[in-house]
Amino acid sequence: MSPFKKPSLTAKEKLRPISGFPELLPEERRVEVDWIDQIRTIFESYGFTSIEPRIVEPIDVLLKQGDTDKEIYTLGRLLDTPNSDKEPTFGLHYDLTIPMARYVAANMGKLDFPFKRYQIQKAWRGERPQDGRFREFMQCDIDVVDTREVPLHFDVEIPAIMNQALASINAGPVFTKINNRKILEGYYSGLDMGNTSEAIRLIDKVDKIGFDGVADLLKAELELNNKTIDKIFQLTQIHGSGQQVVDQIQNLGVHSELLDQGLTELTFVMQELEHIDKQAFAVDLSIARGLAYYTGTVYETRFAEYPAYPSICGGGRYDNLVGDFVSKRLPGIGISIGLSRIFTKLLKEKRINTDKKSPTEILVIHSRGAPYRLVNKTAQTLRQRGFNVEQYHEDRKLNAQLKYAEGKGIPWIWFPPVNVDGEHQVKNSVSREQQPADPATWMPGKGK
Amino acid sequence: MSPFKKPSLTAKEKLRPISGFPELLPEERRVEVDWIDQIRTIFESYGFTSIEPRIVEPIDVLLKQGDTDKEIYTLGRLLDTPNSDKEPTFGLHYDLTIPMARYVAANMGKLDFPFKRYQIQKAWRGERPQDGRFREFMQCDIDVVDTREVPLHFDVEIPAIMNQALASINAGPVFTKINNRKILEGYYSGLDMGNTSEAIRLIDKVDKIGFDGVADLLKAELELNNKTIDKIFQLTQIHGSGQQVVDQIQNLGVHSELLDQGLTELTFVMQELEHIDKQAFAVDLSIARGLAYYTGTVYETRFAEYPAYPSICGGGRYDNLVGDFVSKRLPGIGISIGLSRIFTKLLKEKRINTDKKSPTEILVIHSRGAPYRLVNKTAQTLRQRGFNVEQYHEDRKLNAQLKYAEGKGIPWIWFPPVNVDGEHQVKNSVSREQQPADPATWMPGKGK
Incomplete structure (x- = not known):
């Protein structure tokens, strides 16, 4: 020592x-x-x-x-x-x-x-x-x-x-x-x-x-x-x-x-x-x-x-x-x-905008009962298309997940289906509009 | 002290x-x-x-x-x-x-x-x-x-x-x-x-x-x-x-x-x-x-x-x-x-390519007799279009300018005209092809 x-x-x-x-x-x-x-x-x-x-x-x-x-x-x-x-x-x-x-x-x-x-x-x-x-x-x-x-x-x-x-x-x-x-x-x-x-x-x-x-x-x-x-x-x-x-x-x-x-x-x-x-x-x-x-x-x-x-x-x-x-x-x-x-x-002098706490653009929700790998695949598909994406890290109450997105100022919330054939949905955090979307083709403009 | x-x-x-x-x-x-x-x-x-x-x-x-x-x-x-x-x-x-x-x-x-x-x-x-x-x-x-x-x-x-x-x-x-x-x-x-x-x-x-x-x-x-x-x-x-x-x-x-x-x-x-x-x-x-x-x-x-x-x-x-x-x-x-x-x-292990000595994509030549401001404007026009551009910094023999481009591996050489109404030309360093071009519209693909 x-x-x-x-x-x-x-x-x-x-x-x-x-x-x-x-x-x-x-x-x-x-x-x-x-x-x-x-x-x-x-x-x-x-x-x-x-x-x-x-x-x-x-x-x-x-x-x-x-x-x-x-x-x-x-x-x-x-x-x-x-x-x-x-x-x-x-x-x-x-x-x-x-x-x-x-x-x-x-x-x-x-x-x-x-x-x-x-x-x-x-x-x-x-x-x-x-x-x-x-x-x-x-x-x-x-x-x-x-x-x-x-x-x-x-x-x-x-x-x-x-x-x-x-x-x-x-x-x-x-x-x-x-x-x-x-x-x-x-x-x-x-x-x-x-x-x-x-x-x-x-x-x-x-x-x-x-x-x-x-x-x-x-x-x-x-x-x-x-x-x-x-x-x-x-x-x-x-x-x-x-x-x-x-x-x-x-x-x-x-x-x-x-x-x-x-x-x-x-x-x-x-x-x-x-x-x-x-x-x-x-x-x-x-x-x-x-x-x-x-x-x-x-x-x-x-x-x-x-x-x-x-x-x-x-x-x-x-x-x-x-x-x-x-x-x-x-x-x-x-x-x-x-x-x-x-x-x-x-x-x-408050001339710098410090609203963004993270680079994340989309939070993929871990919907109750959704298979881990489906959530994972959804996040990965969006990521490969150039978006910054967080896959919510555990199966937890939806409110907790939405609160997390709000705290970080994440603009888009993605809901994968609970089974492989189900429908994906995406929601805009500001307008609160929610609509069906395909992770392979969705673009932010469309979801507004 | x-x-x-x-x-x-x-x-x-x-x-x-x-x-x-x-x-x-x-x-x-x-x-x-x-x-x-x-x-x-x-x-x-x-x-x-x-x-x-x-x-x-x-x-x-x-x-x-x-x-x-x-x-x-x-x-x-x-x-x-x-x-x-x-x-x-x-x-x-x-x-x-x-x-x-x-x-x-x-x-x-x-x-x-x-x-x-x-x-x-x-x-x-x-x-x-x-x-x-x-x-x-x-x-x-x-x-x-x-x-x-x-x-x-x-x-x-x-x-x-x-x-x-x-x-x-x-x-x-x-x-x-x-x-x-x-x-x-x-x-x-x-x-x-x-x-x-x-x-x-x-x-x-x-x-x-x-x-x-x-x-x-x-x-x-x-x-x-x-x-x-x-x-x-x-x-x-x-x-x-x-x-x-x-x-x-x-x-x-x-x-x-x-x-x-x-x-x-x-x-x-x-x-x-x-x-x-x-x-x-x-x-x-x-x-x-x-x-x-x-x-x-x-x-x-x-x-x-x-x-x-x-x-x-x-x-x-x-x-x-x-x-x-x-x-x-x-x-x-x-x-x-x-x-x-x-x-x-x-x-x-020589697995890294270190060919590029600078970020410059285009060297704008200071053609003998060309007005400084015309050279400057050409470089600035190309820069505003997103290219990395060096304006050659003095009125010097063309050979010296080309040697500079070669040393740094700059792929494009731009020749502004010697008067405001003249014709711009661009040359590819590798193919050595040279042709007329407009700084406001030229794209690298065209010049090849």
Whole structure:
């Protein structure tokens, strides 16, 4: 037996929910499964293929991207003595991007490029749970990675797919803010600032600590003067839908090659996205996406109706994430849909229909005296024709059987005859109409 | 930053596979996804509904079922100091049965009984990987749990569903051994043995240590004499298909009420299963299934062609697993399909077709000079009609585009015109026939 001292939870404690690890009831899970099917159908309609990497990575791989070490769950073995100073080697992935990057790098010679994968999988973060933020959550990602330049085509296609996916699950109106990190870096370098990525990190805190707080940090940490800081804040306040944004930036009178490149990219992306949905996309130069690996276009999507709720999709372009594993340039672009976050909110807002407690369409009644094999054969005949069918599992009072069908919301009740030559009947649970039917030919339309 | 000393893996080490955590290539994963779809369609056709419990449980819950503590992966946080004697509280589930039992107990008031769930999810065991045995693996389970007696109907339906699921993924001929623990326990109590469950545990070792080894253990630990041990071994050697087994057991001259009950149950189950597939099911009184929670019918399935390969499905009836959480009787029955185990073996035996590297059916060529939006519109029109379509992502030499289609095995190549009024053409990759087509009406049949 294990040297591990058992914590001896009470029966009640054993059944208690674990904070940050939400579980769905069957009727909710049915909707989630349906959503996942819708989303992957859309991903596949654009030629993305599924991968499902292992859930663990070496800690070294997970730490690669910086400021996330607090959140990493490590893996141990129960039999490892708790006081050993053996260090954790593996951790659970906290997103689907890092595992994808490692997977692509590890399988370079076996993949076709541009490699277009989707990944619908859970991720884990040991952070404090709060509204829309969990320790176990489901993400739906698409990414394109190439051994050569990834064309701007994908900067347009990827948010278009994301938009279509959100529409397919009736997520309601959403709003995607778009920026290009080349504009930020180009603008800052045009202002002759040294550490542009540190500046981006600090400016990204405006939402949290306000302009004054950020100004203090910029002065203290990067020794910037008021004039430069004003120029920076002017940039972050530019919003709009394409050419007008470009014009405003150019009016600020800052110049660099990188800035021009960023503006050209943003212009193309916004022009093409306008054809898809004029309302849903807008430039917002204040968003930068915390993660250091983004190098071009970045996206951030929120519910239009719940703008205070955390972002429900995010992503962007990264030049060096995958290639760093193999010391090669392997640029990529991708986006991640926060499925658990969307689900929880829409469930809370009562915008998800959870009427169906089971997939069953027909309940075949075990009529008193009917031979088991006749009931069984009836269910099997209907099942072979593509219906989801439960054969009631025992000879019991009709009322108990009907109550079972009602509890599960089963729409059709099938009455087999009590002898082989007798007549089958089918009843609609809602209209309560009942009529003769043949299990080999009956169709729902007829029985209504 | 973390106090954790980074292990500093080399680039090569970061990309190395982790033993026991297999990963599929995209063309393999496509088959796995397809298998899962087939299997859940069958599960749903019998009215089973999906649940997906969190992957972690309190250690106390996982330890409940005994001899598995060596295998449990525990969860820590990277920032927890490695030398703290804080004990692990949560572990990853090592099967799908325990989490289901805890989930049902925790949600008693919100579920409809008999509760019929399926669960297709990964599980984790920290044991030594070997042929067909992994540390991360995919299982497909169905279970029925009720607040009252679970009728024998399910002892028949559950292996029937399992058989149909295995057929749907072309697992080839399989062979299921069936036993009933009531027969074992009833027979042993008829022999006046005290500790019947300990006897079952020891006799289950015949495969590993042979009859002599087990005889020694039975003498040493349970103080049985040679005559009793002979009687025990006579039982284990009975095989067959129903009534003949019952006759043989009765000829052994041992009697108890529990034995009679076990024989009645087994007779019903075997009679009904004969109607489903005479060849696939047989009684084997030597199987007991290691886990202590089984109390009635037990199942164990192997590949008929690879009998030395570990079992690919297993399950049975349990009277007290769920109810133990709530001090109530909640009997259940279920079976588990070892998907990863099946997949790995059939892949190794080259019985899985991995030709398709992507879901794409049509590649829309970016013809030199064609307007981006015309290419885009063509792809979108075809996509809206239900095809999986890639729009080639840049204006590049035709050869490069065709090579891309070939690498991914894309069956149709679509050539949009270079101007809006021009003619579309479509080409079959295999026959190489090319002909005019309209994206709004074209069907694959016509183009052949």
